[in-house]
Amino acid sequence: MRVARYLALSVAAVLFLIPFYLVLRNGLASEQEITSPTWTFWPSEIRWENFAELFANPAVPLVRSLINSLLVAVLQTVGQLVLCGLAGYGLARIPYRYANVVLYLVIATLMIPAAVTFVPTFVVVSTLGWISDLRGLVIPGLFSGFTTFLFRQYFLNFPKEIEEAARMDGLGHWGTYWRVVVPNSKGFFAALGVIAFITSWNQFLWPLVIAQDQDSWTVQVALSTFLTAQSIEVEQLFLAAAVSITPLVIVFVALQRFLVRGVTETGIKG
Amino acid sequence: MKHSRAFWLFVGPFAVGLLVFVYVPIGWSLLLSFFDARNTVTPTEFVGLGNYADMLTDGPFLQSLGTFSVFAAFIVPLTFVLALALALLVNQISFMQAFFRSVFFLPTACSYVVASLVWKLSIFNGVRFGLANTVLGWFGAEPVAWTVSTSPPWYWLVLVTLRLWLQLGFYMILFIAGLQRIPQHLYEAAWIDGASRGWQTLRYITLPQLRTTSVAVLLLLLVAAYQAFDEFYNVLGTDRGYPPFARPPLIYLYYTALGSGGQDFGHGSAGAMILTLLIAGVTLVQGKVITR
Incomplete structure (x- = not known):
């Protein structure tokens, strides 16, 4: 029974790792070897020069698109944590006559995934003139x-005694939040932050709609353009894919603890 | 008074953004959906419910809902069963547990675009050197044109396996979290009563205890399948455009509202409104089931 379990898990693990293996194999091989009718399990000679050729290829704005992706992911992660954290705390902890009205407006949006309303959002963003623009x-x-x-639910369960101690020390809502509540909630912020970063880096539909000029492409849009048009060498395409997932694999390995927590928080409560 | 200042200091910035980027767009689109609006985002000619009538009688939009249903009929049960199976297996072992969990979870770090690239150009490449065709070749079979063949529609195999690989780990983590919340004494009591460790405890303890998790997973899977776009666009799209088949709702809306053949925001908005109502209806019903 135990042997069967490990056998099943090992077979599944091999299947799960095949796509990563293929990205590396194809990214480091020559085009002849990739398209050869006999399968080679690993390039007979690893072509490190693929890196130089990829980054020197003037038709592939890879560096620019990686910078764009990084900017978008960092700004969205930080922005979401600041804005949604503040709003969640206000809704959970500051008594106000119309707080419930605002809460219902927030809850109503939970039923509508953002992707479904990409046409309406595009209409507004194009009116603002934010097409092919970092703001958009x-x-x-x-x-x-x-x-x-999620922040509101979390802050509702935050121990009140800690906040009351801060109040005794003469801190207002603002001071209590930044100096006591946030430092004591690092794990929760990290969990939602990791999810936000990965989601932002990997998102595709919205950047495809907004980033119409090549200069504003994110790395996903760049990869997709070369994939659908098949306009660059296949080994460069796979190497670019490898480069695009490297930052995320690092985030994944370093912060998996928070990622697991983030998935559990966002999944079950959703 | 003091409270209202503090409240808006905390909630104000978010509330303004929510209005401008969620409520205003939906309101504006609702308005546009009653008008003709081609290549412009300002309403031109009032057409009443004409756009809605077009969408609901026009074949392609209804077909896109059919495509979603086919996709969901495969991907939802398959992900559910396989994620649960992986969670049970990983949860039962101790040696190398973290390793296996990480391996199954790792694809979460990948984008649909990268997965599409691997699936389209390497695993299910239609020529002889594709991995699937190489394996078929070992058994003497002819290569299959996986992504362009419509009879049989092999592209479903490509799209379903791709999404399985990407999302299984995520749902496995949810099931593992659910499994770890089951009180151990339930199992001990069952063993004392003579229940077998395999099927009986699974059927009478594990599955009933996982009810909340299961409902949440089903809802998440359904909503995710409803929004399918990335892998369809990247696997099936070419520089010559997108094939006339296998267009789920968001693909259809994308080509209606933003396609190269002219931007039609009247019909695009009407479609977005219909899709929003449908998904809101589903989540409301599901929410009732969960809270009951």
């Missing part, structure tokens, strides 16, 4: 009702 890529994704709702 970043700002509409900051106001997640879901993240705000």
Whole structure:
């Protein structure tokens, strides 16, 4: 029974790792070897020069698109944590006559996934003149009702005694939040932050709609353009894919603890 | 008074953004959906419910809902069963547990675009050197044109396996979290009563205890399948455009509202409104089931 379990898990693990193996194999081989009718399991000679050729290829704005992706992901992660964290705390802890009205407006958006309303959002963003613009890529994704709702639920369960101690020391809501509540909630912020970063880095539909000029492409849009048009060498395409997932694999390995918590928080409560 | 200042200091920035980037767009689109609006985002000619009538009688939109249903009919049960199976297996072992969990979870770090690239150009490449065709070749079979063949529609195999690989780990983590919340004493009591460790405890303890998790997973899977776009666009799209088949709702909306053949925001908005109502209806019903 135990042997069967490990056998099943090992077979599954091999299947799960095949795509990563293929990205590396194809990214480091020559085009002849990739398209050869006999399968080679590993390039007979690893072509490190593929890196130089990829980054020197003037038709592939890879560096620019990686910078764009990094900017968008960092700004969206920080922006979401700040805006939604503040709003979640206000909704959980500051008594106000119309707080419930705002809360219902937030909850109503939980039923509607943002992707389904990409046409309406595009209409507004194009009116603002934010097409092919960093603002258009970043700002509409900051106001997640879901993240705000999760923060509110979390702060509702935050130990009141800690906040009361801060009050005794003469801190107002603002001081209590930044100097006591946030430092004591690092794990929760990290969990939602990792999810936000990965989601932002990997998102595709919205950047495809907004980033129409090549200069504003994110790395996903760049990869997709070369994939659908098949306009660059296949080994460069796979190497670019490898480069695009490297930052995320690092985030994944370093912060998996928070990622697991983030998935559990966002999944079950959703 | 003091409270209202503090409240808006905390909630104000978010609330303004929510209005401008969620409520205003939906309101504007609702308005546009009653008008003709081609290549412009300002309403031109009032057409009443004409756009809605077009969408609901026009074949392609209804077909896109059919495509979603086919996709969901495969991907939802398959992901559910396989994620649960992986969670049970990983949860039962101790040696190398973290390793296996990480391996199954790792694809979460990948984008649909990268997965599409691997699936389209390497695993299910239609020529002889594709991995699937190489394996078929070992058994003497002819290569299959996986992504362009419509009879049989092999592209479903490509799209379903791709999404399985990407999302299984995520749902496995949810099931593991659910499994770890089951009180151990339930199992001990069952063993004392003579229940077998395998099927009986699974059927009478594990599955009933996982009810909340299961409902949440089903809802998440359904909503995710409803929004399918990335892998369809990247696997099936070419520089000559997108094939006339296998267009789920968001693909259809994308080509209606933003396609190269002219931007039609009247019909695009009407479609977005219909899709929003449908998904809101589903989540409301599901929410009732969960809270009951």
